Amino acid sequence: MSSELLKLDSVHTHIGAYHILHGVDLVLPRGELTMLLGRNGAGKTTILRTIMGLWHASQGSITFGERDITRLATPDIAGLGIAYVPENMGIFSDLSVKENMLLAARSARRASQMDEQRLKWIFSLFPAVEKFWNHPAGKLSGGQKQMLAVARSIVEPRELLIVDEPSKGLAPAIINNMIDAFGELRATGTTLLLVEQNINFAKRLGDRVAVMDNGRVVHAGAMQAFADDEELQHKLLGLAI
Amino acid sequence: MKIDFDWKPLALVPLLALGVLPFIGSGSTWLTLTVAGLAMGMIIFIIASGLTLIFGLMDVLNFGHGVFIALGAFVATTVLGLMGDWTGSAELWRNLLAVFVAMLVAMAVSGAVGLAFERFIVRPVYGQHLKQILITMGGMIIGEELIKVIWGPQQIALPLPEALRGAVLLGDSAIEKYRLLAVLVGGAVFALLAWTLNRTKIGLLIRAGVQDREMVESLGYRIRRLFVGVFVVGSALAGLGGVMWGMYQQNVVPQMGAQVNVLIFIVIIIGGLGSTGGALMGALLVGLMANYTGFLLPKVALFSNIALMVAILLWRPQGVYPVANR
Numbered sequence: 183m184s185s186e187l188l189k190l191d192s193v194h195t196h197i198g199a200y201h202i203l204h205g206v207d208l209v210l211p212r213g214e215l216t217m218l219l220g221r222n223g224a225g226k227t228t229i230l231r232t233i234m235g236l237w238h239a240s241q242g243s244i245t246f247g248e249r250d251i252t253r254l255a256t257p258d259i260a261g262l263g264i265a266y267v268p269e270n271m272g273i274f275s276d277l278s279v280k281e282n283m284l285l286a287a288r289s290a291r292r293a294s295q296m297d298e299q300r301l302k303w304i305f306s307l308f309p310a311v312e313k314f315w316n317h318p319a320g321k322l323s324g325g326q327k328q329m330l331a332v333a334r335s336i337v338e339p340r341e342l343l344i345v346d347e348p349s350k351g352l353a354p355a356i357i358n359n360m361i362d363a364f365g366e367l368r369a370t371g372t373t374l375l376l377v378e379q380n381i382n383f384a385k386r387l388g389d390r391v392a393v394m395d396n397g398r399v400v401h402a403g404a405m406q407a408f409a410d411d412e413e414l415q416h417k418l419l420g421l422a423i
Numbered sequence: 424m425k426i427d428f429d430w431k432p433l434a435l436v437p438l439l440a441l442g443v444l445p446f447i448g449s450g451s452t453w454l455t456l457t458v459a460g461l462a463m464g465m466i467i468f469i470i471a472s473g474l475t476l477i478f479g480l481m482d483v484l485n486f487g488h489g490v491f492i493a494l495g496a497f498v499a500t501t502v503l504g505l506m507g508d509w510t511g512s513a514e515l516w517r518n519l520l521a522v523f524v525a526m527l528v529a530m531a532v533s534g535a536v537g538l539a540f541e542r543f544i545v546r547p548v549y550g551q552h553l554k555q556i557l558i559t560m561g562g563m564i565i566g567e568e569l570i571k572v573i574w575g576p577q578q579i580a581l582p583l584p585e586a587l588r589g590a591v592l593l594g595d596s597a598i599e600k601y602r603l604l605a606v607l608v609g610g611a612v613f614a615l616l617a618w619t620l621n622r623t624k625i626g627l628l629i630r631a632g633v634q635d636r637e638m639v640e641s642l643g644y645r646i647r648r649l650f651v652g653v654f655v656v657g658s659a660l661a662g663l664g665g666v667m668w669g670m671y672q673q674n675v676v677p678q679m680g681a682q683v684n685v686l687i688f689i690v691i692i693i694g695g696l697g698s699t700g701g702a703l704m705g706a707l708l709v710g711l712m713a714n715y716t717g718f719l720l721p722k723v724a725l726f727s728n729i730a731l732m733v734a735i736l737l738w739r740p741q742g743v744y745p746v747a748n749r
Contacts, residue, residue, distance in 0.1 A: 234641055260643035272638035274631045276746065284624070285631055286642050291624045 186245075187212040187342055187373045188233070193242035195225075195232045202228045204397040205242065210342070215364065215374040217384040217405060219419060220394035226377045227269060229394070230344050233375075234266045235259045246342070261288075265335035269346040269377075273327050275320025279311060282319050286334040296337065307363040308333045325356035332363060336372070343367065344375040349383045361387050381419065385409045393418045432743035436707050443715045451595035456714045462602035464710025465609020466671055470664030471687040471694075471702045472616055473657025479633035479697020479746055481650045483545055484552055487559035488687065489680025490566030491658045494536060495529035495665030496675040497574045500581050502528045510584040518584035522604075522670075529666045530659040536566075537658025541651055563680065570677040578676045581669045605667055612660070616699055629653060633697040633746050689732045695742025704743050708735075 188210040195203040203225050210216050220226050231237045233244060235256040244252045251259050260266070265286075274282055280293050283301075290296045305312035308329040314322060319330060328348060335343055348364070349357045357380070364387055368374060378384040384391065388405035401408070401418055408414060440457050447453045474488045502525040503510050509521035544562045548554040582588075583601050590597040620626035632639045632646055639646050668683060669675040690709050694701025709728050716727040723730075735743060 236637060236641070255645075256637075256640040257643050257645045260641055266641045268638070268641070272635055272641065274634050274638070276634055277627070277631060281627055281631075285627055285639075288643050 185212055186210065187247065188375070189245045190229070190233070191243045191245070193229075193232060193239045193244060195228055195237055196240045197228070197237060202397055203232065203239075206394075206397070206399055208392055208399050208402065210373055210375055211390065212373055213368070213371050214389040215368050215376065215387060216390040216392060217388035218375060218377045218392050218394065219379075219381070219384060221420065222379075224394040225397040226394055227346055228397075230266065230268075230346050230375070230377060233259070233344060234264065263339075263341035265340040265343045267331045267335050267343075267345040267348070269350070271327050271331040273319045273322075273331055275318065277319055278316055279314050279319050279322070279330055280316055282330060282334050283311070283337050286337045288338065300337065300339075304333045304336065307366060308359070325352050328352060328356070328360070329363075332360070336367060340372065342373045342375065344377075346377045347379060348376055349378065349380045357383060381415070429744070432701070432704050432739075435704065435743070436711065439708060439711055439715075443719070446719055447715070449595075451597075452718070454593065454596040455598060456718055457711065458596075458598045458602050458606070460711035460714035461707060462599075462605035462609075462710070463671070463713060464707035465606050465613075466664055466667040467683070467686055467690055467710055468609055468703050468706035469612050469667060470661050470683060471690040471706055472612065472699055473653075473660035474687055475691040475694060475697055475699060475702045476629065476633075476653050477657045478691065480629055480636070480646075480653050481545075481549070482636075483549070483559075483654075484555045485545065485559050485657075486556055486684065487540065487544070487561075487563040487566065488657070488661055489682075489684040490540075490563040490570075491533040491537060491661035491680070492665035492668060492683055493567065493570055493675070493677055493680040495533045495662030496581065496669030496679060497570055497579070497665075497677075498529040498532045498662070499525040499666040499669055500574070500579050500675060503581070503584070510582075513585050515586040518586045521584060522587075522666075526663055526666050529662040533662025533665070534655045534659035537655045537661075538651065540658065541654040545654070563684075567677045567680070574677070576677060578674050580674050582673055583670055601670060605671065608663075608667060612663070613699075613703055620699060625649075625652075686728065689728050693732050693735050693742055695739075695745040697746040698742065698744040701742055701744035 186209050190206050190208040193203055193206040194201070206229060208229070218226050218229065228237065232239050235251070235254055239252050243250055246262055246264065249262065251262065274285070284290060284293050284296065287296045310326045310329050311333045314326065319327065322330060332345065332348065348360055352360065361383065364374060364376070385405065391403065391405045391408045392399050393401040395418065401414070444453050447456065470492055474485060477483055477485050503521060506521040506524065509517045512518060540562060544558055545555070548558055587601045587604060590599045620630055628639060628644055628649055632649060636646050668679065686709060690705040691702055693705035693708065708731060712727050712731050713724060716724045739745070
């Protein structure tokens with residue numbers, strides 16, 4: 183089995199007349215947590231949507247495991263074991279928390295058919311999901327919705343979890359909760375790709391880092407080395423540290 | 424955390440019904456009009472429920488929905504014509520069985536035509552509202568002409584089966600038997616839809632798809648198949664509604680779909696696009712309003728439902744039960 187779970191090779195993406203990704207090369211090692219950083223408009227969200235097939239690459243290739251997924255439809259990509267949490271969290275606000283979870287459990291037709299042990303584990307990571315189980319998801323706070331979005335994405339085992347800005351707008355206590363949860367997920371062997379703006383969140387959690395600028399990955403490597411190099415951070419992200 | 428049900432739209436139906444009582448004066452007349460309005464509302468709901476799901480889930484403005492109404496009604500004329508012995512019988516169960524067979528055949532034919540309509544007319548224009556309006560209206564015109572080719576351009580009588588004619592007396596009020604049947608069928612359709620939408624995984628997918636199609640796909644479901652299924656069911660329901668509407672009017676014309684189209688669009692706009700419960704509320708309000716104004720102020724009857732829609736949209740611009748994320 184290859185040590186690379188996902189590989190993007192010279193991926194270009196156009197959205198209408200706009201050329202957003204200009205040849206992205208990115209490798210996600212199996213079982214590691216990669217942080218995707220970059221300024222606003224660098225193309226981070228576009229990479230995630232291109233991986234999921236929500237926007238198709240106009241050139242280049244995307245390989246998941248041994249399989250070329252560049253031209254696959256979104257449901258087929260998800261079916262291979264990739265879970266996606268978009269920036270807006272994608273919560274179905276008219277449905278209850280339970281129904282949101284059941285929807286993501288593809289093998290279950292009723293709530294009683296969901297994996298009980300796994301649910302208990304998810305509840306231990308995100309107690310709010312259990313507390314508000316029968317409540318409308320639209321009534322949850324922003325932090326609770328983010329917990330539900332991540333909980334929903336892992337209701338069944340997935341090989342790769344990609345999350346767009348998991349810490350956006352969250353209180354520090356909830357961010358710590360998220361860091362613990364992603365750490366546990368990594369410990370179970372799940373590969374993670376997180377888009378982040380919060381550099382401290384990224385430094386605490388990432389094994390690897392990729393930095394984007396103008397639709398390209400301009401730096402990729404170990405997070406520790408990146409975290410130690412303040413000049414590089416300043417150059418790539420414009421951070422005054 | 425408090426779970427609150429929005430009861431205010433539910434109160435509109437009894438408020439409207441009770442509000443007109445002093446103007447009508449006679450209790451028996453009011454009861455007759457109210458049952459007639461509820462029956463009309465239930466038939467409109469059967470037709471509109473499919474359209475609201477098609478719009479809510481697929482974001483398709485199907486102005487050709489009316490052709491399935493006409494198709495269902497014309498199929499019923501043929502089926503009931505062939506079962507003349509059954510419809511002419513004085514036994515209620517034989518009449519009901521004939522109507523049931525006509526409904527099933529009408530739904531099957533409308534559903535099958537709906538499958539072709541989705542494939543060849545709607546699918547090429549997904550996501551393009553202006554083209555959807557034009558091409559589905561064109562589809563309806565073609566459908567009407569095909570109905571004229573098969574059944575002829577003239578009006579065809581669709582008499583009620585023997586035992587469903589006449590009225591039952593409730594005090595001084597005469598309640599037509601067929602209207603009671605319409606209320607029962609409409610209630611059954613609503614119960615079945617509500618059960619499917621709220622108690623099954625398919626229903627869960629439809630409700631989720633109405634809110635965020637992209638996320639449903641990201642969870643691994645092929646929403647295109649769901650689209651086709653909902654379109655077929657919506658068309659079949661329109662066919663069923665056509666049978667009910669044709670028997671309500673006791674005659675059918677190829678243009679009947681276009682005539683009802685305006686009413687059903689008013690209903691789904693009042694209800695909140697994509698909301699089945701909202702469509703029921705909208706249909707009952709429209710049915711009652713049409714009957715009350717037809718009795719009290721016949722000259723404004725046509726305008727009354729437009730006025731009702733405007734009033735409700737001023738109160739709730741997205742309809743009485745708006746679907747989140749739309």
